Amino acid sequence: MDLPNPLIVGAGPLGDELDTVRALEDAGAAMLVRRSLYEEEITGEQMDGFRASEAHNGLSAEAETFAPDPETALGPDEYLEQLQAIKAAVAIPVIASLNGSTRGGWLSYAALLEQAGADGLELHIYHAASDMTASAAEVERHAVDIVAVVTGGLGIPVAVKLSPMLTAFANFAKQLDRAGADGLVLFTRFHHVDIDAEELEVVRTLPLSDSSELSLRLRATAALAGRVDASIAVTGGVHTGLDVIKATMAGAHAVQMVSALLRHGPARLRTVRQDVEVWMVEHDWASLGAMRGNMSLERIPDPAAYERANFRMALR
Numbered sequence: 650m651d652l653p654n655p656l657i658v659g660a661g662p663l664g665d666e667l668d669t670v671r672a673l674e675d676a677g678a679a680m681l682v683r684r685s686l687y688e689e690e691i692t693g694e695q696m697d698g699f700r701a702s703e704a705h706n707g708l709s710a711e712a713e714t715f716a717p718d719p720e721t722a723l724g725p726d727e728y729l730e731q732l733q734a735i736k737a738a739v740a741i742p743v744i745a746s747l748n749g750s751t752r753g754g755w756l757s758y759a760a761l762l763e764q765a766g767a768d769g770l771e772l773h774i775y776h777a778a779s780d781m782t783a784s785a786a787e788v789e790r791h792a793v794d795i796v797a798v799v800t801g802g803l804g805i806p807v808a809v810k811l812s813p814m815l816t817a818f819a820n821f822a823k824q825l826d827r828a829g830a831d832g833l834v835l836f837t838r839f840h841h842v843d844i845d846a847e848e849l850e851v852v853r854t855l856p857l858s859d860s861s862e863l864s865l866r867l868r869a870t871a872a873l874a875g876r877v878d879a880s881i882a883v884t885g886g887v888h889t890g891l892d893v894i895k896a897t898m899a900g901a902h903a904v905q906m907v908s909a910l911l912r913h914g915p916a917r918l919r920t921v922r923q924d925v926e927v928w929m930v931e932h933d934w935a936s937l938g939a940m941r942g943n944m945s946l947e948r949i950p951d952p953a954a955y956e957r958a959n960f961r962m963a964l965r
């Protein structure tokens with residue numbers, strides 16, 4: 650997709666209110682990703698047909714990632730209605746996000762989202778790493794299969810949002826790329842889990858991020874830049890104009906922001922955009938395209954700078 654600037658509003662609650670969506674567009678957001686529609690939220694009745702014919706093999710994001718609380722979760726009808734309302738309210742592209750677990754579930758709901766007017770689809774893929782029955786190769790094969798089925802069945806661009814916890818990240822990303830993913834979104838951010846030792850409860854929180862989360866994404870983006878056909882978007886830890894510059898230098902085509910906008914409001918997007926422009930003028934960069942990937946693994950003279958072997962140097 651050809652965007653006027655690289656600032657995308659990432660999946661989450663920011664698309665819930667039309668006024669907020671309009672304010673984000675006014676502030677210069679190039680695109681908006683809706684919160685995920687979770688296959689688990691799709692009513693049992695609607696999914697029974699699929700579940701009966703397909704094994705539920707553990708690609709369930711719901712349990713571990715952004716499972717919306719039942720109060721705010723949207724059923725599929727409501728999700729489609731909201732998508733149409735947002736499309737009618739703003740001119741920027743609106744991307745639907747789908748988090749499913751069965752092959753049939755992904756495809757059938759992806760098609761409904763396309764019909765409802767989504768300009769693109771973000772597949773939020775996650776496998777519970779505590780599952781002892783599935784090998785890394787099986788998990789990857791299933792995910793690649795889903796991506797191939799969805800991209801093959803849709804006319805709109807499809808991006809895949811990945812978990813950072815993968816054994817062979819670059820290889821997996823390349824498989825998704827070959828399977829037809831138009832975009833790779835790096836990375837999902839997990840709930841924090843803690844144990845309340847008095848109450849014997851597992852406590853789940855989702856604190857907002859800060860720029861320190863960017864490091865992991867920079868490394869992964871730098872590893873893929875120039876080596877996949879898919880566009881790359883960074884999500885996680887993008888808070889400032891300089892964060893956008895760094896992501897671009899690593900090789901990102903776009904960034905997604907959520908925490909910064911939840912913390913400071915939609916107008917923050919305008920500030921970040923202006924900061925990017927000022928930085929570029931001050932440092933004589935004519936375009937983001939010119940700097941994109943200049944710090945990627947392929948293009949820096951010392952690729953080992955991104956690698957683990959540099960512990961000793963970092964500690965010096």
Ligand SMILES: Cc1cc2nc3c(=O)[nH]c(=O)nc-3n(C[C@H](O)[C@H](O)[C@H](O)COP(=O)(O)O)c2cc1C
Binds near residue numbers: 837887
């Ligand atoms: C309250 C909240 C809700 C979120 N809901 C979703 C979601 O439904 N689907 C999804 O893929 N990511 C979801 N995310 C993750 C964000 O899209 C984003 O990847 C993550 O917060 C990292 O970006 P940030 O550092 O800019 O916040 C959510 C994040 C927050 C804070």
